[in-house]
């Protein structure tokens with residue numbers, strides 16, 4: 001097949017927007033067989049300076065109007081990397097215009113919004129990719145295949161976590177992530193969405209939860225236009241934090257495995273510790289994003305000596321590692337996961353076949369988070385009732 005030019009647009013030129021743009025530019029360096037050659041046509045951000053600055057990524061045009069990107073007939077696919085409050089409206093508009101959609105997580109501010117987005121995408125029949133980029137980690141792909149192949153025996157226990165410290169300092173400014181209007185949920189949307197998705201990838205469907213949540217730092221100093229990394233000036237006025245810092249849930253999987261999922265954005269000393277501990281009847285696994293290129297693997301010893309976990313280093317035999325580095329122990333990084341994600345998105349469009357994680361996986365995750373919210377309110381175990389698109 002002769003590769004063809006493929007117009008893409010970006011909405012939201014912050015941290016994630018920059019990674020989407022870089023991924024479009026780099027994707028054919030690493031996936032040269034890709035039939036679609038991304039052409040970066042237009043970028044939109046309501047912040048004009050950000051929109052203009054993003055042209056450095058190679059966009060031909062910039063605008064402050066996201067609908068101008070969606071309606072541009074040269075653009076066949078849009079990346080939605082704006083704040084969570086505008087995801088659903090932009091998805092509706094893009095789907096109605098027949099554009100394929102690569103949207104950042106959480107898709108909706110609340111589960112009900114993710115369901116509305118799913119309905120729009122399903123009705124339009126466009127391809128969707130959701131930014132659960134940790135699915136692309138080569139050693140996570142490998143770990144999931146060890147589990148699926150039965151190498152560890154049936155899974156009995158799973159502990160998933162995401163501990164970050166971006167909000168651990170009370171002087172960190174009130175950014176959009178602390179607002180129910182803009183972010184919606186707090187840690188349950190921002191980081192539990194990844195943890196639930198990873199549990200689904202590693203073990204399977206979660207069917208019941210018993211959850212708790214709490215705001216640990218009740219107010220934060222205000223700084224105009226603050227990002228999640230900004231520290232406010234001393235004496236700045238305080239604003240009440242509107243969504244949870246911490247959440248935890250005991251869980252039951254459909255296959256009978258039991259576990260715990262725990263997330264916290266105020267965890268002193270844990271910078272970006274997404275990870276899991278998984279135990280089967282024959283073996284076990286442990287992994288953290290902070291050591292993304294290392295997997296802890298326990299298999300029964302052949303003799304009585306040398307008992308214990310061993311470290312597996314990422315190499316070209318794992319997932320898409322070889323797309324980036326030819327050797328074992330030569331690690332890859334976060335932004336390369338977005339390049340793999342861009343490939344998954346564009347290859348799905350080229351073939352017309354939806355891949356995971358798309359909107360269906362986001363909807364499944366939102367159903368689990370919906371049950372966690374019900375459980376935290378009722379104080380009891382709650383069944384996960386799969387959400388219907390709509």
Ligand SMILES: NC(=O)c1ccc[n+]([C@@H]2O[C@H](COP(=O)([O-])OP(=O)(O)OC[C@H]3O[C@@H](n4cnc5c(N)ncnc54)[C@H](O)[C@@H]3O)[C@@H](O)[C@H]2O)c1
Pocket residue numbers: 011012013014015016017044045046047050066081082083084086104105106131132133190227
């Ligand atoms: N996949 C991941 O691991 C990951 C990591 C970080 C953030 N995210 C998600 O990515 C999204 C963006 O987060 P971020 O950290 O890049 O935020 P950010 O604050 O760096 O950038 C958000 C940008 O969106 C712009 N914006 C807001 N409303 C807009 C609108 N109506 N039209 C166009 N632009 C608009 C803002 O001006 C800002 O430039 C969020 O949904 C977030 O949850 C995902």
